Amino acid sequence: MSNLRLPPGPDREKLAADLKTRYEQGQSIRVLAKETGRCYSNVHTLLEEAGTTFRPRSGKNRAES
Numbered sequence: 778m779s780n781l782r783l784p785p786g787p788d789r790e791k792l793a794a795d796l797k798t799r800y801e802q803g804q805s806i807r808v809l810a811k812e813t814g815r816c817y818s819n820v821h822t823l824l825e826e827a828g829t830t831f832r833p834r835s836g837k838n839r840a841e842s
Contacts, residue, residue: 781815793827
């Protein structure tokens with residue numbers, strides 16, 4: 778997966794707002810990362826910058842101990 782550089786200024790704000798909308802509609806951070814060609818941490822950072830309230834982690838992707 779590509780780790781695209783985060784855009785500056787208004788482009789960054791627009792991307793963050795778009796990701797926030799999609800996340801609030803139910804898409805996961807992993808899906809958003811895959812669809813935008815960005816890494817999970819970049820998407821998470823953009824969502825934080827947009828003031829997103831994060832859902833609790835479901836744990837379904839974690840290995841059981």
